Amino acid sequence: MKVQFGSRIRATGAMAAVAVLAVACGGGNTPGTGGVPKIGVVLTYNLPGFWANYLKYEDTYKTQLNVELIGPKVANVEANGNEVAQQILDVKSLIAQGVQALIVNPADSSAIAPALDYAKSKNIPVVTVDVAPDQGSVYMIVRADNTAYGTKSCDYIASHASSPGTIAMVEGDLTSLNARDRADGCTKVIASKYPNFTVKSYQTKNWGTDPAVQNATTALTAISNLRGIYVHWSVPEDGIIAAMKSKNKYTDVGAANHIALVGNDGSPHECDLIRSKNLDATIDQPADKYAYYAIYYAKQAIAGTKYSAGQATDHNSSILTVAGNLEDGLAAPLVTLAGDAGATQVNSTDLWCNNK
């Protein structure tokens, strides 16, 4: 009890700081007891650009949804290497600070289980964002269908190629379910729909930018019938384009014998690259919707709302079951300049890249 009392004082201190900021916006100076739900946030920074944008949206939506967010506690993947242990500590410390629900982006699909079990033992509901845990129970997973990322990306490359050939896939960190799903989606759609194409995979540890560019560079050299490069995330794209240019293998999107480049994330910079015909396509991984629905479901969890598998949502998705947990599989469209064949046009205001 003493511990909890002590931490409550600390939490109040933190809230007082938040309240000072809130006064300017007309918020009252009554920390803690005003009925505003308190939600703890635990993130990783495995894709820095994406999460930086996520945090920006989180700031907007916490006011809109009237919740108080504590955190984010960030375990940095590239710098530490012990991020899972860090996340377990973060979860415990936030619960000790009296949060009523948690938003977690697990650094590892399996290793997050002890943190989830701990939260469950304290009756604190957890919403995971972007990553589905392999085990442990959560209230809701807010995530896009990552298998579809791979399917749509490689389908695009194969269907736009002038003749059959090879697709180089620069994979993200395969310890994450997201990278595995994207890889699966790509290889499966090529195997089933485009038997004349082959996929050559290059793995990248820790989503490292430099190794990814190096992998793509090797692919450009090693594969003579290269039709396209599918890179699982956006950061290496500029480097890959530079590598194509230095090897005289670069052409604008739409040119004859063009080697396609498709990334995933849907960042503002990617949308610029698509407009300037440097990048063929991306997948809009909706940072804004991730932030909104993570908070939304955390709030619903505190209110005690129940969801069930198969239920349709009001935002063009439905509730699925993933490893025993419910998931709101958010729509993540392919984004291209033409915007045909089911893709979204790059200037659409539905995309988070245009929603600055």
Add this chain to the structure above:
Amino acid sequence: MATTTRVATRQGAAGRVALRWFRELTLVPVIVLLMIGGAIVNPVFFTTSNLIDVATGGAALGLVVVAESLILLTGKFDISLQGTFGLAPLLGAWLIAPKASEGLGTEWSPWIGLLIVLLVGLVVGTFNGVLVIKANFNAFIFTLAMSILLTGLQLGWLGGKTVYHLPQVYIYLGSDSWFGIPAAVWVTTLVFVVAELFLRYHRVGRAMYAIGGNLEAARAAGIRVDSIRIGVFMVASVLAAVAGLMQAGRVTAVTAGQGSNLIFGVFAAAVIGGVSLDGGRGRMVGALTGVILLALVTNILTLSNISSTWIDAVDGAIILLALGVARLIGTERT
């Protein structure tokens, strides 16, 4: 000039010279073996284009290896070179990139950005040098702490964001080519050559060997031991900053993780290349073979499509093998 150095030079008779070259080139058999392996793994290996890829991949690492080797020769080392490698280009990029690419938004001229990169290197190097040499801090623990600090700043400054879409001037070193070969490769080669010649023929270069070999003797011989050692720290940090810029130019972005774990590869390349951790022994030619070896390993592993989860294990095994060969032949005595 140090008597020890002069004696060493006089002993450099033809036989000795041959032996020394032999020692510098102990890694060559390993490199030849690797190249044969590479050719078997993938016929693309021996194409000009792929060999240029290898060189490009090793260029930034090579520059840091020169930097670290210079410090090692004088009997110290600097772990924080990897922190400088990340932080310097990040700060420069942050000040010149527009807000949309996660910059500060001041959009200063890229030339100022380049200046800041060099300045960060110079400041960190001076700080390390003065405190390790003059204040006599333990080089290992001091530069380790510096490294953690710099990497932490790199992460904390922008909250883990990547600065991307950098101006042409800023990425020139890492992205442009001269006569079909990347500028980075030319620059690194030039730095190796200059460092080798400097160490062999310049008064200060030879003094560095004397300092690393026997500090007190060098001091007694009238060498300005402290100034030289601090100067080496400064030059090394600037080189590491330029190497970071090179890497940033190649991927046209600076990530918050740039440089993390780089230093292990740097030490590995220097040591298997015959640069002694105890100071006073080693040559740039040897260090270069170390860099070539590591770059080849990375390239061959990529060409062979080995699972990335195994790359570290294979890397480690090959470094151990190279150490074993060096030991057998007798260059590596530490």
